[in-house]
Amino acid sequence: MAGVVVEIIGGLLALVVVVTLCVRACDNETARRTQDELHAPLMHKDAETGFNTCRICDFENFKRIPFCSLCGEKLVANDSNSDAAMAVPTESERLNLSHRQKRARSRKEWARKVDVQGRLFWYRQGRGRALRLAMRQSPGYTLAFVDDTKVNEDSGTKQEPKLTVASKTSSRYPLIDNQDASLTKVVIEIFLPDTSPSNPDASVPPEPAATIPLDAASEDPSLLPSTLAKDDVVQNLQLEAMFQVPVLTESSVGKASRKPYAFFVSNTTKLIVDVTKEYVKLNVHRDKLLEDSLEALSVIPQDHIHSMMRVILAKGVDAGGLQREWFLLLNEALADPSNDVFCCVNASEQVFYLNPHSRDDIGEAHLLYYYTTGRLVGRALLEGQVLGFHLALPLLKIILGIPVSFPDLESFDPEAYKSLLWIRDNTGVGDLGIGFVVAEARGSDNEMVMIDLIEDGRNIEVNDENKDLYLERRFRYLLFESVSSQLYCFLKGLYEVVPFHLLAVFDPEELDFVLCGSDVIDVDEWKRCTRMNASLRKHDKAVTWFWELVREMPNEYRRRLLNFATGSSRVPLGGFRALTSSDGRLCPFTLKGVKFTDSNACIASRACFNQLDIPLYESKAQMKTILMGILDTELHGFTKD
Structure with missing residues (x-):
């Protein structure tokens, strides 16, 4: 028993x-x-509530958004029976569209279709004379790279590389920096399955099963994982780019998706490696942030490029806030014209393109910068981060494999576009006295360099008979040939993180929106998605004053305030309710009331938790003085977590 x-x-x-x-x-x-x-915040509640389609640009906006995210048009609910909901732009409205609205409307100009043999090709939307004129005056080109050594294998001939590496060895940013050899740039930490934390809510990963420093693999190749050597990365990029020939065609691969957001997010989510299994730790000096960051990102093997990252700034310990600050500062450095990585090609639109003179401005390692920047953009897409600057429309199209045509120059370089447009539409071009040549100022001494657009182009005059060839060669040189090696390395880095077929579902405006989020901050939504602690709820005047001040300030200051509180100046694609904490969990914006004293009179931020600590001021004027003082002095980029 x-x-x-x-x-x-x-x-x-x-x-x-x-x-x-x-x-x-x-x-x-x-x-x-x-x-x-x-x-994947777009896949659930926002998607379930449906979309309102903009009548101007046909973009599907989340229903919580009052104005179109692409063109700014006021939205009308799709389920409304009003005439406004069903109306299409009139001829008068089409003629008076803003540049932003015209660009948004043209995003569907090209569409992929399948021929009778099952092959994909690009089809240009339009009809009648307007379409025929567009096809004649501005054909579209897609960019591909072909290995020059393989092209000539069949013929048995050896061709000299089209692109050559600069002969000078000096560089603004040296290949090897021995100033602090003790700091390992990258550490890859992998955790055994049985060492995962028992508490799924734990924000601190378990002790690593293997920690491999940057140079350990060179001493013992059996140690895995190992990182790459920066010198090897630079050399490989130079050799690869040397033999890559840019080829412009009018075809592409990929298949459009009717639901690009859901498709993209669901598939990229699968690429991310769980932080409890593996993460990559980056060690970066604040005073060498650009150089250290680009080197660290470049030496991560492709097998580990989808692992979560933790960033250590100098001697700090990353709890998420530092990583966001690092991402913000790195974005600012890339867009800084003094660093010569990107250049602002359209000041009014504030859009950026690759620097065609990077070899002269940066030096021998310039291709590393574009390879790593491509990886950074890929990581931003993977993690739902937003860039601090907008990429030029032609670059967005090149990323997506969408044909680039002559009108795209208008958003790229308005002055060059107007000049070339005049040449196209007028006669008597021979009187201008121009040749098939481009003059460029290069280097620190602005030495003038002449580039022939065709063989012996500097001695061939442009006239009414050959101006079409001149326009085509100028167009191709400006957007493709002048930055061919930079483009190759940038796309290589990007596609290593996010494969091309996942990006091909977007049009350029959608990709720009996913990369950069919305620039306009909706105060009503921000307020709705905000939490408060008990002490602040009792002091309702302080809450009222705060939101009144937010409404009164210009949008730029709202972005600074958001940056001060969360570490990012842009609203996530999923809106304020999609804000996350340092460990990637949903974490709403929070206002916490604290006692006002002489020693505690300033508003403090805790970006790890998207929180502002607000002293209980005695008046609105007092709160405004402190708040505007913070934003005026541009302390919005830094937090004390």
């Missing part, structure tokens, strides 16, 4: 263990699904 009781008790204990394990597995699966949802 006792044996039977023991067996029953043993069976019950086993059942309890099984049930516990099942519950824990369910909890872990629920936690995993929650994390997937955090990386």
